[in-house]
Amino acid sequence: MRATITLTAAQQASQAARLAQVRPELAAAYGTALGRWIDDPKLLLLGLPIVTEGYRSPAEQDALYAQGRYGLLALNRLRLAAGLPAFPVGSAEARRIVTYKRGGQSHHNHQPSWALDVAHLQADGSVKWDNAALLLFSHLLLAADARIVWGADWNHNGRTDDEHFQDWPHFELVG
Ligand SMILES: [Zn+2]
Structure with missing residues (x-):
């Protein structure tokens, strides 16, 4: 089957x-x-x-760029501004670098x-x-x-x- x-x-x-x-x-x-x-x-x-x-909007791209580089507070501020859900405290994904491109570069x-x-x-x-x-x-x-x-x-x-x-x-x- x-x-x-x-x-x-x-x-x-x-x-x-x-x-x-x-x-x-x-x-x-x-x-x-x-x-x-x-x-x-x-x-x-x-x-x-x-x-x-x-x-992906430049604002979303900036929020992705912040992953693994900025603290959770700054990261979540960018995510919420881009219409993305905030990461919870202790999130491993929030600490992982997922892109080398800033907003507009991807x-x-x-x-x-x-x-x-x-x-x-x-x-x-x-x-x-x-x-x-x-x-x-x-x-x-x-x-x-x-x-x-x-x-x-x-x-x-x-x-x-x-x-x-x-x-x-x-x-x-x-x-
Ligand atoms: Zn891609």
Whole structure:
């Protein structure tokens, strides 16, 4: 028996809204890669790819930049100003550096966005960020459009072990 993973109507709407905020070439390549993934039962066992973020406002970017760099009070002030929920006291995520880009510097900050982030929805409804699954998805997405660069292989040399900073869920269009 194979578990099937389907999006709810609300999830379908949010996926469409996120993709509508992404550059058409990138959204098209994502659609191609998603189609190939869904057609492969072995890949589908790893979950259904979803876009967790496309466009990100400069204020949200500044709040992400503050993670791991600012104290909780200053960080949460930026998060609330950007419309993001505050981190609880003791949050490990609040102390983790997740980006090296300030507001306006990320490919996510363009309208439409030049970048999107991917995760995998599981049959139980949870969302998983799994490097092995993202590596397999990267093969499909980069095959769909050679201008796409993956955040786990910034220098585009087919290796993920020679990067200064890895952003596994992140894909962006260059040029
Ligand atoms: Zn990203």
